[in-house]
Amino acid sequence: MPHYLFLLDDLEEMSEQNLLQRFSGTFLRDVNLGVLLIDTEFRLVDISDMACRVLGFHKESILFKRIEDIFASIPPEHRLVERTLLDGRIVRNHAVSWMNNQERYELLLDSNLLRDNEDQIVGAYIIFKDVTNLRSLEAQVQRSDRLAMIGQIAAGTAHEIRNPLTSIKGFLQVLKKTFESKDMAKEQGYIDVMLDEINRVNELVNEFLLLGKPKNVLLQKIDVSTVIKGILPIINNEAILHKVHMNYEESSGLPPVIADQELLKQVFLNICKNGIEALTDGGTLTIVEKLDPDGRFVNIEVHDTGPGIPVYVIDKIFDPFFTTKEEGTGLGLSVCQRIIHDMGGHIRVSSKGYGTTFTVSIPCI
Ligand SMILES: Nc1ncnc2c1ncn2[C@@H]1O[C@H](COP(=O)(O)OP(=O)(O)OP(=O)(O)O)[C@@H](O)[C@H]1O
Ligand SMILES: [Mg+2]
Structure with missing residues (x-):
């Protein structure tokens, strides 16, 4: 009887291990998850497919290489993995930007140590998610808030600028006619310059007004x-x-x-x-x-x-x-x-x- 019990325990342990192995395998192949496994020598032991894609690495060319060598071309402050990781510095929800092929990724990163049963450090892992879309959405919301506020101020000011401009422009045109009738060419030239400048201000004011969106949009x-x-x-x-x-x-x-x-x-x-x-x-x-x-x-x-x-x-x-x-x-x-x-x-x-x-x-x- 004890003999059978032993066998049962063994089987349970095996299926548990099997499950864990499957879990880690799935983790590494998950299309949404970046995973890097590092040993105590600070070498890369495994990396998920998504991490390779986002970071722009070929798995075969970086596996078992030292992290410093893998990220050698990247300035230290932009590297995804720092050596302090092995000193037990736990990282949670750390936001980093990463450039690859001119494509910019916003990543959210966790990292921690891996310990064995005797509590000895055996390595470390880094897990990250690509949150580029979320971040750009957040930025867009902030931007449109700011735009709405600026728009309101600008549109209000623009109206007040446009009215006096219209009368200045009108009187300048009258002046121009007077100069014309008196053959004052130089003065006419001055008026032309002033009118041009007023048109420039007018164009600017029109853009301001658009920013405030008072115009009826005709869809x-x-x-x-x-x-x-x-x-x-x-x-x-x-x-x-x-x-x-x-x-x-x-x-x-x-x-x-x-x-x-x-x-x-x-x-x-x-x-x-x-x-x-x-x-x-x-x-x-x-x-x-x-x-x-x-x-x-x-x-x-x-x-x-x-x-x-x-x-x-x-x-x-x-x-x-x-x-x-x-x-x-x-x-x-x-x-x-x-x-x-x-x-x-x-x-x-x-x-x-x-x-x-x-x-x-x-x-x-
Ligand atoms: N095709 C482009 N190539 C390079 N930079 C660009 C291009 N389009 C826009 N930019 C950059 O974006 C900035 C903002 O453009 P935006 O059209 O809003 O203003 P602007 O062109 O500087 O001024 P304005 O349009 O009022 O004359 C530009 O100053 C420029 O730095
Ligand atoms: Mg422009």
Whole structure:
């Protein structure tokens, strides 16, 4: 009888081990979980498929290598794993950003020691989840809050600026006529400069007003290609001025979208203007139309072969008043984003070191 009992215990232990093994195997293959196992020599013993993908490593080339060597090309403060891990520094919900192939990942990381039955340290593990989507959602919510507040202030101020501007402009035009009748050419020139400047202020004020969204949005069924073709001459003109080559790939048979035509023009003009401004040494600006794979959006991609947007800038480009240009107001993209959001669409940007693509997605029927 005792003999049988022993066998039963043994079997239980085996099935428990089996279960644990399966559990760890599943863990390592889980598509959503990054796992790294490290031994006491600070060498990588195992790594999950997802971790390899996100970190951009080939499993075979890094297995059993020292962590310092694996992360050698990365500055110490950005490495995912630190040696202090083996000193028992437990990490919980630590947020880190990771760049791989110009793709930015936001990771949430836990790490801890592994001990044997005698409480001796035998290694350590790191587990992380990719929370990029969550983080960008959070940032977007914060941004639209800020935008709404700035918009209200800006729109209020803009109204107050526009009224006096209108009367100044009116009186200047009267003055110009007087100078004309008295053949005062120099003075007429001054007036022209003043009128030009007033127009510039007016344009700025109009952007402010849009930010506050008092304008009635007229959503209707429209054809995106027609809208783009309508503004193509303006973009072409701007491109020629900047010695930029321009490409437009029209796509036939796209479904109509629900949008405000005038506002949509403004969005494409702004984005194309940015693209052309980025092409200081010439280059190509390409506009491509596509239907989103799930058929719910028409996507307009505006691609430029410019220098791209640095990682430390890309998070801020939709913020109102963020600009890297001497003459810029930094309102272009924030206005674009507001307009497209109001239509139920979204704007994405991807910049892979060289060149930038803005994708405007507009809901279609
Ligand atoms: N295609 C691009 N290539 C490189 N950087 C870009 C591109 N588009 C936008 N940016 C960056 O984003 C910033 C914000 O753009 P945004 O259009 O909002 O303002 P701006 O162009 O600086 O000023 P404004 O549009 O008011 O003249 C720019 O200053 C620039 O740094
Ligand atoms: Mg701009």
